[in-house]
Amino acid sequence: MKKVFLGLVGVIALVVGAGALYYSLLLPKQHPPSDIRVELTPEKIERGRYLVINVLQCVDCHSERDWNLYGGPPMEPVGAGRECFDRNTRVAGVNVGEESFPGRMCMRNITQDTETGIGAWTDGEIIRAVREGIGREGQGLFPIMPYFIYRNVSDADMEAVVAYLRTMEPVESLRPEREVDFPMSTLIQLFPEPLDGPVPMPARDDPLAYGEYLSVVSRCQFCHTPRNPRSMEGKPGRKYAGGMPFFLGGNTLYSFNLTPHESGLGSWTREQFIQRFKMHSAPQPVRPENNTLMNWNAFAGMTEDDLGMLYDYFMTLTPVPLELEPI
Numbered sequence: 426m427k428k429v430f431l432g433l434v435g436v437i438a439l440v441v442g443a444g445a446l447y448y449s450l451l452l453p454k455q456h457p458p459s460d461i462r463v464e465l466t467p468e469k470i471e472r473g474r475y476l477v478i479n480v481l482q483c484v485d486c487h488s489e490r491d492w493n494l495y496g497g498p499p500m501e502p503v504g505a506g507r508e509c510f511d512r513n514t515r516v517a518g519v520n521v522g523e524e525s526f527p528g529r530m531c532m533r534n535i536t537q538d539t540e541t542g543i544g545a546w547t548d549g550e551i552i553r554a555v556r557e558g559i560g561r562e563g564q565g566l567f568p569i570m571p572y573f574i575y576r577n578v579s580d581a582d583m584e585a586v587v588a589y590l591r592t593m594e595p596v597e598s599l600r601p602e603r604e605v606d607f608p609m610s611t612l613i614q615l616f617p618e619p620l621d622g623p624v625p626m627p628a629r630d631d632p633l634a635y636g637e638y639l640s641v642v643s644r645c646q647f648c649h650t651p652r653n654p655r656s657m658e659g660k661p662g663r664k665y666a667g668g669m670p671f672f673l674g675g676n677t678l679y680s681f682n683l684t685p686h687e688s689g690l691g692s693w694t695r696e697q698f699i700q701r702f703k704m705h706s707a708p709q710p711v712r713p714e715n716n717t718l719m720n721w722n723a724f725a726g727m728t729e730d731d732l733g734m735l736y737d738y739f740m741t742l743t744p745v746p747l748e749l750e751p752i
């Protein structure tokens with residue numbers, strides 16, 4: 426009898442152990458979502474709208490885009506998701522040329538619909554997904570969702586984002602579940618890194634710190650710093666130096682040098698910089714071959730103060746000459 430009992434304990438231990446191993450191998454490092462309840466004040470909602478539309482540009486990816494207009498602004502219904510990539514889609518990889526997507530992945534519906542959007546998610550689940558890349562079931566999100574950038578979004582701004590998302594009209598728009606082929610399916614689970622403390626807001630009266638914050642969370646840094654192929658790491662000594670290739674409708678576009686070198690912002694005045702954005706305050710029709718991926722229209726909605734702080738920050742960078750990265 427004792428033997429049978431011990432055998433049973435052994436089997437249970439084995440099952441639990443295998444479960445833990447499976448869990449640790451197949452699910453990313455993570456904390457449970459926090460039980461925060463974001464208070465919906467008018468100030469928070471307004472700040473959140475500014476972040477979601479103009480600065481963090483969540484709706485760029487989470488909506489269809491109108492490529493007949495310069496910069497491809499999002500189309501109605503905004504936030505209801507976008508077409509999926511699948512094994513037949515040639516996706517324009519940055520620095521890696523064109524290749525087909527290893528599976529199927531959809532730009533999800535982030536409106537408040539409870540069935541097909543994120544209406545039933547808790548505030549903590551949304552915050553964890555956006556900043557730490559963990560989906561509702563604990564799976565790692567595909568890092569096209571730029572959570573590795575948004576981990577820098579301050580706690581206060583993150584609450585504002587949630588407050589605004591809660592006001593978005595629910596739109597029923599089913600986006601199929603993700604399928605990712607091996608080995609990518611395992612690789613993406615290794616990528617998320619939980620935050621280990623509060624993320625403070627840089628002081629607005631420290632313009633350089635605030636300008637740097639904006640340049641990171643609005644992804645200027647991501648698109649304007651060359652990275653090593655297939656990694657997210659910026660190339661040493663080339664911070665904001667531009668020259669990153671992007672592919673749009675058969676064209677190759679290179680991002681601009683944002684350092685104060687003559688091949689970049691060196692000859693631009695603060696006013697010219699601000700105007701370069703503000704001229705796109707109303708979306709303008711464009712021929713597809715002249716279009717760009719950078720959503721100028723959304724960035725044009727940033728305040729002159731914020732654009733000016735971005736410029737001031739770029740002016741403090743080491744000037745680096747533009748070099749076009751190989752495709």
Ligand code: HEC
Nearest residue numbers: 481482483486532533535554555560566567569570571603
């Ligand atoms: C560069 C494109 C891009 C941007 C910008 C972006 N997302 Fe995403 N997001 C994605 C993709 C792609 C997925 C799906 C990832 C997956 O399924 O693995 C996703 C997934 C999500 C999810 C999980 C939804 C679900 O049903 O599982 C949430 C929530 C989300 N995004 C919210 C946001 C918010 C809020 C912002 C702005 C702060 C944002 N996203 C900006 C591409 C983007």
Ligand code: HEC
Nearest residue numbers: 640643644645648671678679680681701717718719724735
């Ligand atoms: C999705 C990638 C992407 C993001 C995000 C992005 N850019 Fe760009 N940027 C580009 C590309 C590609 C070009 C070249 C094509 C063009 O002019 O739009 C460019 C061009 C520029 C130019 C040069 C325009 C000219 O007149 O030649 C400036 C200035 C600029 N970006 C600033 C910024 C700033 C500031 C941010 C952040 C607030 C930013 N970009 C975010 C991709 C991006």
